[in-house]
Amino acid sequence: RKEVEQDPGPFNVPEGATVAFNCTYSNSASQSFFWYRQDCRKEPKLLMSVYSSGNEDGRFTAQLNRASQYISLLIRDSKLSDSATYLCVVNIAGKLTFGTGTRLTIIP
Amino acid sequence: DGGITQSPKYLFRKEGQNVTLSCEQNLNHDAMYWYRQDPGQGLRLIYYSQIVNDFQKGDIAEGYSVSREKKESFPLTVTSAQKNPTAFYLCASSNLAEQYFGPGTRLTVT
Numbered sequence: 001r002k003e004v005e006q007d008p009g010p011f012n013v014p015e016g017a018t019v020a021f022n023c024t025y026s027n028s029a030s031q032s033f034f035w036y037r038q039d040c041r042k043e044p045k046l047l048m049s050v051y052s053s054g055n056e057d058g059r060f061t062a063q064l065n066r067a068s069q070y071i072s073l074l075i076r077d078s079k080l081s082d083s084a085t086y087l088c089v090v091n092i093a094g095k096l097t098f099g100t101g102t103r104l105t106i107i108p
Numbered sequence: 109d110g111g112i113t114q115s116p117k118y119l120f121r122k123e124g125q126n127v128t129l130s131c132e133q134n135l136n137h138d139a140m141y142w143y144r145q146d147p148g149q150g151l152r153l154i155y156y157s158q159i160v161n162d163f164q165k166g167d168i169a170e171g172y173s174v175s176r177e178k179k180e181s182f183p184l185t186v187t188s189a190q191k192n193p194t195a196f197y198l199c200a201s202s203n204l205a206e207q208y209f210g211p212g213t214r215l216t217v218t
Contacts, residue, residue: 004150032205043198043209044151087150091205095166098143098150 001026004090006099013078014107020074021102023088032091033064033071037084038101044087047073078106111135112210114199119215121193129184129213131199139202140182142166142174144195145212151198157182186215193217 006023013019025033033050048055050062050071061074075082083106088099112133121127133140139158143151143166153166157176171190176182182201186193194217200207 008148034206041196041214043212046206046208049206095153095156096141096207100148100150 002099003027003092003097004088004099006086006088006102008100008102010103010105012105012107015078015080017078018074018076019078019104020072021086021104022070022072023099023102024068024070025088025090025097026069027090027092028066028069030069030090030092033062034089034091034096035060035062035071035073036087036089036098038087039084044098047086075104080106080108082106112199112201112208114197114210114213116213117211119213121215121217123217124188125217126185126187127193127215127217129186129197129199129215131182131184131210132180133182133199133201133210134180135201135203135208136179137201137203137208138179140176141200141202141207142172142182142184143198143200144168145198146195154184186217 035047036044037047038044050064054063059076063072085101085103087101090097115130141156142154155174157163173185198212199210
């Protein structure tokens with residue numbers, strides 16, 4: 001089983017829709033969690049950290065479920081500029097482990 | 109302007125040659141990292157350094173070497189021993205848990 005698993009997609013979603021995707025992790029000792037965004041042929045950029053109580057940043061909401069070992073990302077009122085690959089990242093003993101990413105395309 | 113720079117953006121080499129990729133940061137971060145990314149795969153950790161003059165192997169260190177003589181700089185050498193060196197190489201730095209990435213170097217070895 002991979003340490004961090006994501007559905008690779010692609011998810012094609014109309015502009016304005018709400019989209020959500022999950023990521024599961026296998027190591028219960030995982031300490032912290034992040035979502036990164038990566039545009040085609042560019043570096044990953046930190047989108048948001050994921051806190052136990054859940055957190056929101058504008059149209060983006062991240063949640064953590066430690067019991068079921070998954071994190072989620074919800075994007076509301078999606079924009080064309082949200083088209084990217086979203087990487088789920090887990091910190092295990094100080095090392096970051098990256099999922100392979102979920103590819104999202106917002107359609108006009 | 110604070111950030112991480114990597115140069116060059118594109119690098120082409122012949123098989124059998126060693127090549128060194130540059131990574132510089134002016135964020136005053138203690139830790140620096142090298143990853144490679146291949147199509148359809150997640151980032152894989154090559155080497156990391158949490159303090160000057162010290163570094164550790166990551167998951168795929170074979171065929172690579174690094175040095176950390178200055179806090180700002182963490183160059184990566186891809187040696188001829190690396191079997192599949194063609195990839196997108198990303199350098200990152202961090203002070204706490206979050207890592208910030210440079211723009212990457214695309215290395216093609218033919």
